[in-house]
Amino acid sequence: MLLLCPAQLRAQLGTTPNIKHIVVGRCYNYITLVNPDLRYDCEDIWRQFEDAVVCQSSCNVTVEHYHQMFYAMPQTWPCNTFLFWSKTRTLMHSYTAAVRHFWTLEDTLVGYMFNDLIWCGQEGDSGFDFSSCPEWSACRNHPVYSLWRQASQNFAEMACGNVTVLLNGSIANAFNRKSMFGSVELDGLNPHRVDYVNIKVVTNLEGPFIESCNQGSIVDLIQILQSRGFRWTCTDNDQTLMILQCIQNPEQSACQTCASSLLHRRSLTFN
Structure with a gap:
């Protein structure tokens, strides 16, 4: 049972304005310029997304509501290209730009379409709520959280060959079981498909130097990998x-x- 205090129920900004134009436009951009080999019906993907969200209360959209949308946009990636990250977003983008063979969730079609957007519906109403949406922490079945949870699950289950995990050694709990990587993606990795999990722990240049391959929550991550039969490496800096x-x-x-x-x-x- 999830108990929420009033502070957790505070609302944030509503659905991103012009969300349909943004999402459909990103979809066409992706299949035209980013990955022109793909053939998807962007309008149909939007309809499936809209059906999943509208007419639902803002805390009652489960991963199951998005299944039809994900069925409309299947995607696979080549092995040895999967990069997972937690609390290292800015550096991750620089890293993937420099080492171009890596792919993250944001590089998939669903990640590209919905990155940095907010959305929620209104129970009994056929449209989006543009005035206010609850924060992710307000409820387990938050419409944004549910989509990213399913997207993360799919991405992890696709992973094969050598995968890389980029973690922030300048914070406590660099590996956090409550993060999307710790709670969803790690459990979705298949030791029969993944050859090595290569952990890279990076700290801020001037510190603080809190966690490393031999210290803190990274040790917990390594123990989990070992218990599940994964081979792994870990590199500091x-x-x-x-x-x-x-x-x-x-x-x-x-x-x-x-x-x-x-x-x-x-x-x-x-x-």
Whole structure:
């Protein structure tokens, strides 16, 4: 039983204005420019989405309500390209831009269409509620949470080969069982399809340095992987990730150390 205090029931902004134009437009952009090999009916996908949300109370949209929409947009990805993340969104985007063979949930059609949008319906009403929607934490069957839960489940179940997990070592509970990765995606990974789970723990350049492969919740994640029969690796402060952070903050002292180390390695290579 989920008990909610009044503070948790406070409303946030309503459904994103012009949501239909945004969602359908993103769909056409995706199948035309991002992945032109795909053939989807964007208008039908919108209708399935609308049917799942409207006429429902804002806390009564389950993952089952979205099943027809997901059936209308099946998608698969090649092995060795799956990247999962938690509390590392900004760096994740930089990483996937630099290492282009990685794909995240946001790169799938459903992720591309609904990223950063808000929506909810009104019970007994045939439209969206544009005045206010509850926060995700207000209820388990929140319409936004339910869609992302199903999308995350599908993405994890597709994963195969070597998968990568990007976690933030500058916060406590870098691996959080209540996060989408910890509560949905991790459980959706199949040890018979996944060869290795490669964990990359990255900290802010100047700290704090709270968790690592040998400390904190990352150890719990490794134990879960081992208990389920996964093979795994774990890396602290991956060099590519450090360089990407230094591009954003070149004045940090850690960047000078990193640059000196790279120059030293280069000199050894050419000597």
